[in-house]
Amino acid sequence: MYGKFLTHMFACPFCSLHCDDLEISLEEQNLTSLFPICPKGINGFSNALSSLASNKKDKSSENWKEDWTRTIQLIKTAHHPLVIIGGGISYTAQRLAAALARQINAWADSPASLGGCALPWTAVEVGLTTCTLGELRANAEILILLDIHLEEDYPRFTNRIWRPGTQQPELLEINSHELFQITDQDPNEPLIKTLVHLRLCFSNFFTEPVIELCHTIGKMLDVSRGAIVFSSRLVSGGRMLTIELFGLLHKISVAHRCNWQALYLPGGSNWPGASQALSAESGYPCAVHFSPRQVKFSPIMYSATNLIEQNAPDLVIGVGDIGWLSTKALNRLRETPTIVINSVPLMENVGIWLPIALPGVDDKGIFLRADNVPVHLSPLIASQNPSAEYILQNIMEEFK
Ligand code: SF4
Numbered sequence: 001m002y003g004k005f006l007t008h009m010f011a012c013p014f015c016s017l018h019c020d021d022l023e024i025s026l027e028e029q030n031l032t033s034l035f036p037i038c039p040k041g042i043n044g045f046s047n048a049l050s051s052l053a054s055n056k057k058d059k060s061s062e063n064w065k066e067d068w069t070r071t072i073q074l075i076k077t078a079h080h081p082l083v084i085i086g087g088g089i090s091y092t093a094q095r096l097a098a099a100l101a102r103q104i105n106a107w108a109d110s111p112a113s114l115g116g117c118a119l120p121w122t123a124v125e126v127g128l129t130t131c132t133l134g135e136l137r138a139n140a141e142i143l144i145l146l147d148i149h150l151e152e153d154y155p156r157f158t159n160r161i162w163r164p165g166t167q168q169p170e171l172l173e174i175n176s177h178e179l180f181q182i183t184d185q186d187p188n189e190p191l192i193k194t195l196v197h198l199r200l201c202f203s204n205f206f207t208e209p210v211i212e213l214c215h216t217i218g219k220m221l222d223v224s225r226g227a228i229v230f231s232s233r234l235v236s237g238g239r240m241l242t243i244e245l246f247g248l249l250h251k252i253s254v255a256h257r258c259n260w261q262a263l264y265l266p267g268g269s270n271w272p273g274a275s276q277a278l279s280a281e282s283g284y285p286c287a288v289h290f291s292p293r294q295v296k297f298s299p300i301m302y303s304a305t306n307l308i309e310q311n312a313p314d315l316v317i318g319v320g321d322i323g324w325l326s327t328k329a330l331n332r333l334r335e336t337p338t339i340v341i342n343s344v345p346l347m348e349n350v351g352i353w354l355p356i357a358l359p360g361v362d363d364k365g366i367f368l369r370a371d372n373v374p375v376h377l378s379p380l381i382a383s384q385n386p387s388a389e390y391i392l393q394n395i396m397e398e399f400k
């Protein structure tokens with residue numbers, strides 16, 4: 001039901017910050033004002049509403065019944081299914097998707113494996129857990145923002161984390177491309193020293209005496225607790241860079257006996273919830289194999305992108321948004337049996353699309369923010385689309 005109304009304190013489902021104080025005005029299906037919201041949020045709402053307006057699929061239609069029958073058949077006959085848990089669905093649905101993967105002995109992955117999974121892999125290897133925004137607020141004395149542009153990417157990041165009156169850690173914003181261009185700045189300026197040494201670490205990680213460099217960085221920063229915050233922009237910019245980054249964190253922690261943490265700030269919807277859901281079901285943050293008797297974890301071998309690129313799964317079930325797969329993997333899906341359970345189709349002529357409602361637009365649901373705070377989303381408008389929970393519960397019923 002579209003209508004003209006103004007509503008306050010709406011939560012946004014389009015990035016992991018989930019700003020929950022939006023004022024939204026709708027006239028028919030068009031947004032006429034959104035305040036305060038960033039361009040990403042405006043695009044998200046506009047696209048969701050126009051997609052909803054053009055969505056002809058209805059759960060009672062013949063089309064839908066055919067697709068449902070094919071979905072169940074495909075899952076029943078698959079030998080090596082892969083379930084990918086994305087954002088754009090509630091945390092409850094993410095938990096159900098993880099449970100479905102376990103039930104049908106599938107591989108499962110979440111966006112935490114993005115970029116070659118250096119984050120969980122290195123974190124597990126060195127015993128360094130990733131931190132939440134809350135932990136970061138409580139612990140970090142210094143924060144290095146790596147390839148994160150607060151104004152563009154997270155316009156209300158600072159307000160969200162550091163409310164007036166709370167102590168704010170020192171912030172260093174670093175652009176990884178610029179790291180390689182700094183040569184003649186004042187060497188006494190701490191930030192420049194940091195950048196120069198970070199550049200050395202990144203560019204000579206395997207040849208320089210890294211421990212020495214990290215000692216230097218640790219002393220120079222003169223803090224015992226810090227965090228590096230990064231987003232998928234860095235990861236997609238270079239797998240090796242990410243691996244080196246975590247190697248650097250490890251070396252700093254060990255050599256300097258200080259506590260550095262890493263925080264991945266995903267840009268896409270409620271990705272943190274997807275990783276938490278998979279972790280709750282398997283004990284691991286991403287990329288697991290439920291087929292063996294004991295759950296196997298290997299973000300390198302089992303990541304959705306790698307598996308699809310290698311043609312390993314004979315069925316891919318994407319729950320929520322899976323558009324973050326590599327281009328090669330997405331193209332492979334044109335030849336791989338695929339079921340997409342999402343509010344928008346993945347690509348034209350790819351698999352079966354079971355449309356669902358999107359929490360915050362035409363459904364309610366709880367999203368987990370990056371700092372694990374649950375955010376309750378309310379529907380902006382009503383639609384005929386079923387929830388992801390409804391679809392997943394019905395699929396699971398078929399396999400009891
Ligand atoms: S910062 Fe994120 S949650 Fe906030 S309005 Fe923009 S897209 Fe939405």
